[in-house]
Amino acid sequence: MSAENSATGAGPGTTDAPLIPLHCLRHLEPGPPRLAALPTGTPVWLVSRHSDVRQVLTDPRLGRAPLYAPGAPPLALTPNIMDDPQSLLNLDGSDHQRLRRTVQRAFTPRAIARWRPWVASVVEGLLDELIDHGSPVDIVSAYTRPLPVAVISRLMGLDGLDGKRLAHWSDHALSATAYSAEAIRTAMGEFAAFGAEVIAERRAAPGEDLVSSLLAAAEESGDITEHQLVSLVIGLVVAGHETTMTTLGNALVYLLGDGREAWHRLAADEQSAAAATEQLLRAVPLGDSDVLPGLLRRTVEDVEIGGVVIPAGSVVAADTGAANHDPEMFTGDLVTELFSPLAAPMYTFGAGPHHCLGAWLARMELELALHRLARRLPSLRLTEPPEGIDWRRGLLTRSPNTLQVAW
Structure with a gap:
């Protein structure tokens, strides 16, 4: 989306100034849209109120495709996977729906429910290995990373x-x-070459996996390019594990620290874990707002949002973190609301046409991962204070690079 400073070539584990856990971040005070600037110097309208964020994400007068139209202002200082104008993320209208239909059937709540027993078995297998390893252990390498990687790998063959x-x-x-x-x-x-290789293998020997069904749907549609197929495959691989890994790691930073009193209730039943998952998804952002100011759109005509007329051609950032904490909609914090139903929709997965395809899969993985971990290891604890956490840095998302725990 955007970058705070020019790229340095340093890896995501580079040590810099201390960072606070993401559940401790202060969010933009909800109010009318206000002008700011991306690190590229491009003006951006920051939208923070719950109702205004919903409008940005659902109003057809704001889109992703215009962000990459000829003459559009620059959004980032370096490229990333979101920059491809022909990808699912950056198409709007009928073009977006046509491409989205090739994969969305695999991610419906009913489809995901069929995967629940298998995902539960993966969770239990990882916990068996973790416990056999013994205390202490890095729970990122042993649990929060391999779980979503195993799930998306199985789903895609x-x-x-x-x-x-x-x-x-x-x-x-x-x-x-x-x-x-x-x-x-x-x-x-290299990643695109990998995606093309996977596609070639599935064409030669189709299976029951998502890539094979994607190719069958594309063949039926007849108007999806090879470039778009490759983009879909590698995009699903990234999205299918990265955000779940990030959310799970950050959730454990909270639950084994400031939220420690909730740990035993989380172990009680899957319903409690499901409620906690929704609240954690709402309250703990995926990254820092100075790196990821919001979900970006561009207006195709003048649009009034929250009493402010935003001119045609403007870049707009829907600050979902601020919207998810809007006091007009959400009155409690994680300590008091962790096991309560959401008071209003949360926008962590977006809204409207670009609502995250993998939302139900992520929910299911997180519910099972948190519940089973708390049930199997009721005395689990961090072995270092939050200020000592080694964070993955310089990415659009932020989560622990390692997280040492004991029991």
């Missing part, structure tokens, strides 16, 4: 995928300031 190579590609795909433009282009070229 990518069993045996090299986790280190995937992490390398994903970090570059979501880089803000961590890597140089040249390093990002090189990594993304």
Whole structure:
């Protein structure tokens, strides 16, 4: 989306100034849209109120495609996976719906429910290995990273995928300031070649996996380009594990720290874990607002939002973090509301035509991961204070690089 500083070539584990956990961040005070600037100097309208954010995400007068129209102002200092004008993310209207239909059936609540027993077995297997390893352990390498990687690999028929190579590609795909433009282009070229190879293999030997069904749907549609297919495959690989890994890691930072009193209730039943998952998704952002100011759109005509007329051609950032904390809609904090139903829709997964395809899959993985972990390890604790956490830095998302725990 945007970057705070020019790329340095440093990796995401680079040590810099101390960072606070993401559940401790202060959010933009909800109010009328206000003008700011992206690090590129491009003016951006920051939209923060719950109702205004919904309008930005659902109003057809604001779109993703105009962000990449000829003559559009620059959004970021270095490239990332979101920059492809022909990708699912950056198409609007009928073009977007046609491409989205090729994959959305695999991510409906009913489809995801069929995966629940298998995902539960993956969770239990990882917990068996973690417990056999013994205390202490890095729960990122043992649990929060391998779980979503295993799930998306199985869904896409990518069993045996090299986790280190995937992490390398994903970090570059979501880089803000961590890597140089040249390093990002090189990594993304390798990632695209991997996607093309997977597509060629499935064409030669179709299976029951998501890539095979994607190719069948594309064949039926007849108007999806090879470039778009490759973009879909690598985009699903990244989105299918990165945000779940990030959310799970940040959730554990909260639950094993400031939210420690909730740990035993989280172990009680899956319903409690489901409620907590919704609140954690609402309250804990995926990254820092100075790196990711919001979900970007561009107006195609003058639009009034929250009493302010935003001119045609303007870049607008829907600050979902601020909207998810809008006191007009959400009256409590995580301590008091963790197991309560949401008072209003949260926008962590967006809204409108670009609502996250994998929302139900992420929910299910998080519910099972948190509930089973709390049930199996009721005495789990962090072995270091939050200020000592080693964070993944310079990416559009932020989560622990490592997180040492004991029991």
